[in-house]
Amino acid sequence: MATREILVIPDKRLRVVSGPVKKIDKDIRALVEDMFETMYAAPGIGLAAIQIGVPQRVVTMDLAKKDDPKEPQVFINPEIVSRSAEASAYEEGCLSIPEYYEEVARPSAVKVRYLDLDGKQREVEATGLLATCLQHEIDHLNGVLFIDHISRLKRDMVMKKFKKAAKRTDGDKPLARDDEPSHHIG
Numbered sequence: 083m084a085t086r087e088i089l090v091i092p093d094k095r096l097r098v099v100s101g102p103v104k105k106i107d108k109d110i111r112a113l114v115e116d117m118f119e120t121m122y123a124a125p126g127i128g129l130a131a132i133q134i135g136v137p138q139r140v141v142t143m144d145l146a147k148k149d150d151p152k153e154p155q156v157f158i159n160p161e162i163v164s165r166s167a168e169a170s171a172y173e174e175g176c177l178s179i180p181e182y183y184e185e186v187a188r189p190s191a192v193k194v195r196y197l198d199l200d201g202k203q204r205e206v207e208a209t210g211l212l213a214t215c216l217q218h219e220i221d222h223l224n225g226v227l228f229i230d231h232i233s234r235l236k237r238d239m240v241m242k243k244f245k246k247a248a249k250r251t252d253g254d255k256p257l258a259r260d261d262e263p264s265h266h267i268g
């Protein structure tokens with residue numbers, strides 16, 4: 083098991099549409115283990131494989147409260163088969179958009195079909211936090227982020243902030259390199 087780096091916007095890989103898992107083999111099991119370790123370390127309650135750069139339709143989740151026993155759940159090739167007409171709003175955050183939270187309205191109930199780690203097809207009628215989290219993670223598999231569901235003005239603001247931060251990180255590198263050669267001149 084290993085903790086993997088979580089991609090942060092504006093990383094373009096977060097916009098990739100992930101492909102379906104064809105076979106649940108030892109590579110997928112290893113991926114799932116890494117995803118849980120990464121998710122628990124973050125800490126987060128849900129993670130899509132693309133958030134660690136793997137474009138496969140795999141989601142891990144644990145909605146247990148902090149001091150309760152762990153409840154790890156795996157959803158492979160999850161698919162929303164029905165949505166309620168009624169919507170509800172939750173304040174969402176995302177490990178790929180650190181420290182930004184905004185209210186998002188989504189269908190309050192969804193029925194999701196998926197495979198478990200043994201390749202068995204299952205269905206869950208999700209409400210509340212599970213419904214929100216499943217829709218958020220399935221969005222990731224389609225290259226969609228929760229900021230796509232908020233106003234354009236707010237989205238532009240948050241994208242600008244993260245683009246600036248990414249540029250700053252890149253900008254620091256040449257400076258550090260410029261400083262070094264001075265020791266070697268002559």
Ligand SMILES: [Zn+2]
Pocket residue numbers: 175176177178218222
């Ligand atoms: Zn997310």
